[in-house]
Amino acid sequence: MIRVLTLLAALAVATPALAQRELTVVAGGGQLQDHMRRTLFETFTRATGVPVRDSSYDYNVGPIRAMVQARNVTWDVVLVEAPDLIRGCEDGIFERIDWSVVNRAKFLGGGAETCGAGAIGWGVSVFRDLNRNPTGPSNWQEFWDTQRFPGRRTLRRGARMTLEIALMGDGVPAAEVYRVLATPAGQQRAFAALDRIRPSLHFWTGGQQPLELVNAGEVAFAVGFVGRTANAIRGGARLDLNWDTLLFSYDYWAVVRGSPNAANGMRLIEHMTNPAPLRALTELWPINPVTAEVANDPAVRARNPLMMSNHQDRGLRIDTEFWLDQGPDLEQRFAAWLNR
């Protein structure tokens, strides 16, 4: 008991020191973050003298909300997905970006949001194992054609992206997808399209699963994150990555509201989205920059033919606003459909 009390007392003494903790940046972890540390975080410390600590999370924003509500903010700069950013901004979970510190003009369209600065793009598209399936669907309508291309297909478990894909599989042009999906008839059409090829469908939950399923021959065709597919190809896997089936979005850097290091956080965001450190990052890892100068740099593009920036004009940008409005309803209907 006394030992516990001593421990508590020690913690109480240690707490004020936490208030002056180092600037903490949190991203998705893995190898990408190791490269970010060298090219983005450490160069910031070298340029400004401000030490940066980095940590990783699994893109679940629940904990960020909890720390803001508890007024015990231990993360400063976070890499977040678009819907989480917009919702978090409305709810006051993230600070508004200080555009006098961060240069707003340097981003691609959609890269500068009220509370977030575009960090990296991500997308999903169809891929297959060339050894097992020399031929395969080249667009969504062919993906839906189970006669011509028999075999199981895997999609992400969830309404977002799946319903867009279902409509395109049913022949809706990409430019029309969100207009159609906003109507009850369009939603019915998407679910009817899913019903049609349901026996051939499998749904994954983790980002590594599509590769595992294709490698194991569990499915013939998979919709998976292009970054992971591209890395597997670079690692020697004989995969065909189809860019005509690209759906993409951006991740953003945001500052957690109530962060004691907010000012330095803004400076860090400005640094991390600047061309020089980003270009250094693209040399180590084929990320998809949202900073226009790097994304459009012919040298960067030529070096990484599998970079999404090379193919983005063929893809459909996921409509964040649409999913914020319709998401709760459509996700539940999708869950009900899955269980039927």
Added chain:
Amino acid sequence: MAETLPRTRAALAAWDGRDLPPEAAFAALADELAAALEERRIGDVSQRLNFEQPGMRALLLRTARAAPRLAAPYAQTLPALDARWSEAETWKLIRRAGGPTTSLYLLRAVDMTRTPDGEIRAVAPDQAVFVTLFLRTLWVSLIVTVACVVLGWPVAAAIAALRPPWSSAALLLVLVPFWSSVMVRSTAWFALLQREGPINDALLLLGLADAPLQLVGTRFAVLLATIHVLLPVAILPMVGVMTRLDRRHLQAAASLGASPWLAFRRVWLPLSLPGVAAGGAMTFLLAVGFYITPALVGGERDQLVAWFIAQFLNRDVNWGMSAALSVYLLAMAGAVIALLRVLTGGVTPAGVRA
């Protein structure tokens, strides 16, 4: 909600619910929405209402953004901005959502909802998911529990019958998988069960199957992997009870003329029941909360309640729904454990010290 729109709520309290609310409600709403947007606390109310009625978030944000430009009488300018403000249903929704407590999440967690008039009814069939989910969770957990106890009992009895150096070695064989990660064991089952995995290879080689069987993504795979993962949890309490049983009871039974089978049935089995109850209860409690294993080896129709709780908690940040689902799950687990206590006739897990 109550904090975001206090004056709107007050104005709506006086409304009779027919036609449209008074101008005061329109004016208060425009004013309070604009303030909530500016102070960045509109999320609470917009998410809450959008969950009940899709499209409400867009309506509220649009209204909040436009409000500073609008002028009185708001009873005309708001409907001009969006026709939904001239529908009594929209206002009833806001009035009902205004209270400090709501039954919305508890109702939705069992596929029920309220109409704008406050009537409780089932949600549309294409929305219903949670009742099936609870029944499935209960069913899967019960099968897993029974299987673990039935498979674990002989193992526990064998370990209890061994002499010291061998009993520890046997116990270690149970403990090593118990200590290894659930994730690793579930992933291993994926590797074993896949189309080109060793199980399918063996079936083809032995001629028991003509083509590889689809095992991954089936209920069978979920049950198999979950039973394997939870088996040590069932075995350990039973070993604990059985090693402390006095073997002289069996000798006494034999000396009184009981056959080995009768001695087992009338003496050994009843004495081991506290261990069975404890092992079964532990297994069941863990099984109802399982989600990694079903997510890895199961198909779409094999997901359990826990997966949805995690999804609502972490991804959708709909804490109302995750709390409601948790409450029902806890109640379900509690009810089964209570039933187990009644059925085992007071032989409670606490009776382990016997």
